[in-house]
Amino acid sequence: MTEEVPSVDRVEGTGVPVRGNDIDTDQIIPARFLKVITFDGLGEFAFFDQRFDDEDNEKDHSFNEERFQGANVLVVNANFGCGSSREHAPQALQRWGIDAIVGESFAEIFAGNCLALGIPTVTADTDSVETLQSWVESNPDGEIEIDVGDETVAYGGNTIEVDVDDAQRKALVDGIWDTTALMKSNSEAIAETAASLPYIDDTAATAGD
């Protein structure tokens, strides 16, 4: 309860590109790997069906490439993370090593799930993202620096403007992205709201301590 939530003001590291629009959460983590009661060990299953064939031979995928092992900034295209609400998707990416994602756009639930894990999802226009993906492919060891507060991404001597959703930026920079304790501290107001709703019968059982 009293654990400090760290600020995620900037993320530095190397990149890994995953190209394509509409990459859904079934691609990020296929449903058969959801038959677990904890998130531990999901990292190795990130993009599993894109990475391995039926005989478990490696397919052509950036997550398999030696040069991208150790990368922590994922660079993707449009509508990344669409589909299912499974938090297993960002959990798997985080456990693989991803700390931040740069993309053209993100599905809403996915972006919310990333925020709940302290993973920034920052957006830029198509050209900027594709340019960054190409740069990462040519510079797998190249340093990328995401400044969440300033809404910039710096790499190879360039600095590009990116967008970070206002609430996400504030939550990450101020270290209030884990909302449980914060919201629980409003227990009186919660009880008042509950009492004002005509469909809540029993207001005795309030959400307070």
Next chain:
Amino acid sequence: MSEGTLYDKVWERHRVTTLPTGQDQLFIGLHLIHEVTSPQALGMLRERGLEVARPDLTHATVDHIVPTDDLERPFDNEAAEEMYAELEANIERTGIKFDDPSTGNQGIVHVIGPEQGLTQPGKTIVCGDSHTSTHGAFGALAFGIGTSQMRDVFATQTVAMEKKKVRRIEVTGELGEDVTAKDVVLTIIRRLGTDGGVGYVYEYAGDVIENLGMEGRMSICNMSIEGGARAGYVNPDETTYEWLENTDEFEDDPERFAEMKRYWESIASDADAEYDDVVTIDGSEIEPMVTWGTTPGQGIGISEEIPDPDSLPKDQRETARRAQKHMRVEPGDTMEGYNIDVAFLGSCTNARLSDLRAGAEIIKGRTVDDSVRALVVPGSQRVKTAAEREGLDEIFKQAGFEWRNPGCSMCLGMNDDQLVGDEASASSSNRNFVGRQGSKDGRTVLMSPKMVAAAAVAGEVTDVRELPKAEVKA
């Protein structure tokens, strides 16, 4: 910004406070849970030494991993058994009400909430499941959340959210013969795109929507998320109230029903409500729809040609090329005649009684093609029982369909109901993503229950309107 819409009103009534992030803290009226996403959230809660704040506003079912054939415990699949046992242990610890299969109330979470009357206008409803948008059919504000947000809801009965814009989608005119709610929503997603709804909540309106029953409205709201909108809703009306009056919640309590009805009426969008966007779609032009690709936005009318990727907007071309390669379809062809191996009538989109009736109406007196493995998976035990009372099970079985027990089943292949290899399926579900139905080479063609039934008979995608009609007692 929108003003005077149902969304604005329900949001305001549930807003506890504004958080330092600028997000609002929203009170949640109903938290639905199932076995796939609840164990981790409750595990996090325990790690922090927290209790479930409102077990009385929480309701559990089991749907994703349950077998639809043999329900005897322990399940053959060890992982499924472990998940079920974990849910049972959590129920034991928390006192949350659980509709397990012995109750006769078990089923897909988005089927049981509405059928028991838990889903009501003006409620905020969340579930660790993206198809929670389904409940918006009743004028509830309902959306899917992730595991960490579930932890918040368990701990506080609230969730942190940013308010979205509201887009009103008016479907005007009258639907043609054999054109259903599923065809409407596939048309909407095709028109507005799989990410067109990001940042929006959809309000569905217009004559076509108003003339739909609750089950059709649920099919439409269900797939809001496939269009990128986390929530979609229909304003409550007499159709909504009639449904609710006959549910467990209200059938014996007319006074409470009358009291609640006043609230429900008060939260409907005002006639002069302001919207951030309005889109109009002519319902009379909609055909039975089928998908040709691997996103729900890649759909066409049954008589239409599969598009040439080069004719699509630039950002859709590469996805279309990959999809056409996976599906093995060619631009210029129609989907009519596309061979199928499996017919799946089920899922939270289309496994309610009216969906089963629609399928039975087509299948009656016909037989499933020899090349097709066909299954009906009712959305809940109550749906199954009601269908059996009408003899729908016999119609399906005589035609060669398997008649299964309720669950998510082949919509996402988390139990043993899966496509094998590169099998193609005619499916009444909601997602045609690569690998979705359990095989990464599997191919999914989304369509309405009637079209699934027609495809099962023909062994290929076919226009249901061209089959001679049979009669069914319903």
